Amino acid sequence: MNDRDRLLTEAMDTYSAYLLQLIYTYVRDWQTAEDLTQETFIRYYRSLAKFRGDASVKTFIYRIAVNVCHDYLASWKNKKIYVSELFQKLLKTNATPETELVHKDEQQQLVSAIEHLPTKYKDPLVLFHFAELSLEEVSQVLALPLNTVKTRLRRARQMLGVTLIEGGEVDA
Amino acid sequence: MHDPIRNALKEAYKERVFSEDKKQETLEKVNNKNKAWLPFSVTVIVTCCVLILTFWLVREPITEVVISSEQAPHTVEDIYMERWHEFMTIVENERNEQATLTYLAKSDWLLQRAIESGHSVFYSAPTLTDEEKRSLIELLHYMYQWVERPNRLIDFPQVETFDELTKQAPQLLGHLRGKYKKQPILTVEEQKAPKLRLFYMKPEEIISTLVFFGIFALLLYSNWTSKRNYFFAAIQVGVLCSILLVMFMPSSEKYAFDETTLLQQSIPTFDEPTIDPTVAKLSSASTFGDVRFALVDLGNGIHGLAKFYKNHIGYAWSGSQWGRQKIFTDWVQGVPGQVIAVQQGHGVSRIDLVEEQTKRILSIALDPDEAAIYFIGVPEDFRSYQMLYYSKDGVRMH
Numbered sequence: 001m002n003d004r005d006r007l008l009t010e011a012m013d014t015y016s017a018y019l020l021q022l023i024y025t026y027v028r029d030w031q032t033a034e035d036l037t038q039e040t041f042i043r044y045y046r047s048l049a050k051f052r053g054d055a056s057v058k059t060f061i062y063r064i065a066v067n068v069c070h071d072y073l074a075s076w077k078n079k080k081i082y083v084s085e086l087f088q089k090l091l092k093t094n095a096t097p098e099t100e101l102v103h104k105d106e107q108q109q110l111v112s113a114i115e116h117l118p119t120k121y122k123d124p125l126v127l128f129h130f131a132e133l134s135l136e137e138v139s140q141v142l143a144l145p146l147n148t149v150k151t152r153l154r155r156a157r158q159m160l161g162v163t164l165i166e167g168g169e170v171d172a
Numbered sequence: 173m174h175d176p177i178r179n180a181l182k183e184a185y186k187e188r189v190f191s192e193d194k195k196q197e198t199l200e201k202v203n204n205k206n207k208a209w210l211p212f213s214v215t216v217i218v219t220c221c222v223l224i225l226t227f228w229l230v231r232e233p234i235t236e237v238v239i240s241s242e243q244a245p246h247t248v249e250d251i252y253m254e255r256w257h258e259f260m261t262i263v264e265n266e267r268n269e270q271a272t273l274t275y276l277a278k279s280d281w282l283l284q285r286a287i288e289s290g291h292s293v294f295y296s297a298p299t300l301t302d303e304e305k306r307s308l309i310e311l312l313h314y315m316y317q318w319v320e321r322p323n324r325l326i327d328f329p330q331v332e333t334f335d336e337l338t339k340q341a342p343q344l345l346g347h348l349r350g351k352y353k354k355q356p357i358l359t360v361e362e363q364k365a366p367k368l369r370l371f372y373m374k375p376e377e378i379i380s381t382l383v384f385f386g387i388f389a390l391l392l393y394s395n396w397t398s399k400r401n402y403f404f405a406a407i408q409v410g411v412l413c414s415i416l417l418v419m420f421m422p423s424s425e426k427y428a429f430d431e432t433t434l435l436q437q438s439i440p441t442f443d444e445p446t447i448d449p450t451v452a453k454l455s456s457a458s459t460f461g462d463v464r465f466a467l468v469d470l471g472n473g474i475h476g477l478a479k480f481y482k483n484h485i486g487y488a489w490s491g492s493q494w495g496r497q498k499i500f501t502d503w504v505q506g507v508p509g510q511v512i513a514v515q516q517g518h519g520v521s522r523i524d525l526v527e528e529q530t531k532r533i534l535s536i537a538l539d540p541d542e543a544a545i546y547f548i549g550v551p552e553d554f555r556s557y558q559m560l561y562y563s564k565d566g567v568r569m570h
Binding site for chain 2: 004005008009012016017019020021024025030034037038041042045046075107108110111114125126129130132157160
């Protein structure tokens with residue numbers, strides 16, 4: 001096993017579960033999430049030669065993961081699946097997404113709400129709360145100004161109806 | 173610290189992990205990236221090949237014509253020596269305008285072709301070495317140049333036989349090359365390029381096409397390795413295939429390199445439904461500088477004249493005229509001059525170009541029975557002129 005293989009194995013052992021779950025919030029399909037996690041590690045492996053260590057491995061790998069998710073969501077394949085699912089839902093007359101949601105408990109509702117957030121709000125939310133990156137790291141991963149990250153994070157929480165005091169940030 | 177978002181997500185996804193099998197598969201994939209790329213590359217290449225082959229299968233078949241050398245009426249030795257004697261007449265008699273005009277009116281191209289190929293529909297050629305062939309062809313070229321711009325400082329020997337001239341040609345060329353602009357003499361085989369458009373493109377066209385191809389190949393690669401959008405991939409593959417097709421499809425331009433290609437390329441240009449390609453015959457052909465002409469007997473009493481202009485590749489077809497008449501005229505730009513093509517049995521023995529104001533006459537003699545193509549360089553002071561045709565009996569024809 002060469003150095004790159006070793007680094008990849010280490011990264012998979014450390015981050016694979018987090019990445020899989022984070023990616024799932026975007027794609028809401030475990031099979032796809034597994035494939036995209038694999039794609040993230042493949043891209044990470046190929047980028048190792050270019051990785052200069054300016055950012056931490058964690059930040060670097062999450063940046064790749066977010067890009068992989070964005071690429072997938074923008075892809076033709078995803079749009080095709082989305083249209084197909086939408087069509088199937090319309091055919092079901094006995095249960096609407098709203099009625100299904102009523103039966104879930106409060107925590108499930110929150111998860112579902114996170115999964116359905118628009119991507120631009122979901123990005124900072126999952127990176128900050130779930131991946132446990134700092135605001136500065138989220139700013140680096142998303143290549144956004146710190147203030148924009150803060151604004152989007154606040155807006156995401158508002159959309160979820162969650163009030164938090166975290167890292168000096170106070171939400172009304 | 174209580175974070176409801178983190179807790180909710182962790183609780184909801186706690187049983188989900190990236191499996192060991194998937195990790196192993198990932199390791200295998202990164203170590204076999206070339207293999208992953210291979211099926212796609214093969215698909216692209218096979219698609220391109222299929223498209224090119226399909227194009228070749230459906231393209232219009234080339235008109236098949238056969239040029240036979242069995243009935244060549246003259247020998248290269250006779251015609252070459254006739255030409256040499258005409259040349260020596262001009263060398264020995266200064267200011268012989270009529271002889272000069274007559275010499276320059278004829279093209280040496282068919283003679284050069286017969287020497288080069290060793291067999292021709294017009295002339296039967298002796299066995300010559302490659303060096304002798306090249307010397308004799310080059311000598312004809314410089315003789316024509318000398319007649320156009322005589323240099324009296326060059327001494328030409330008295331030569332009586334073709335063999336003698338063949339031996340003396342290299343020495344003569346040594347004198348002529350120094351006095352006249354050296355022009356590479358290319359044989360037909362050297363001029364011929366494969367019939368793919370790529371070989372007929374200008375360097376800047378090839379570079380820009382390759383750059384365009386490279387851009388789309390990169391776009392396709394980047395699309396395939398990231399988003400893998402099949403719709404755009406299909407467009408990109410389509411564009412790449414189109415570029416390959418454009419480069420490797422047969423050239424649409426009609427180039428005439430030798431007697432066979434001259435006839436092959438000329439026949440389809442005569443838009444006449446009664447033409448039978450198997451009957452069509454090349455009656456004569458000439459090259460005057462950058463213009464090449466083919467006089468064709470199309471059968472059923474129809475005749476045609478096709479014109480080919482020289483470009484960076486060769487002589488490309490530029491225009492044709494046809495009909496039941498036996499005399500065709502055309503204008504050559506650049507030189508400039510008047511071309512007169514006469515079909516066998518035309519009956520004209522002399523053509524005069526008469527300047528309408530000064531009444532100055534340029535006259536050339538013709539063989540009244542033979543098919544030929546003549547060129548008359550028109551001087552600048554010939555602003556407006558009339559062409560008069562005379563029969564064997566010296567009677568003016570209409």
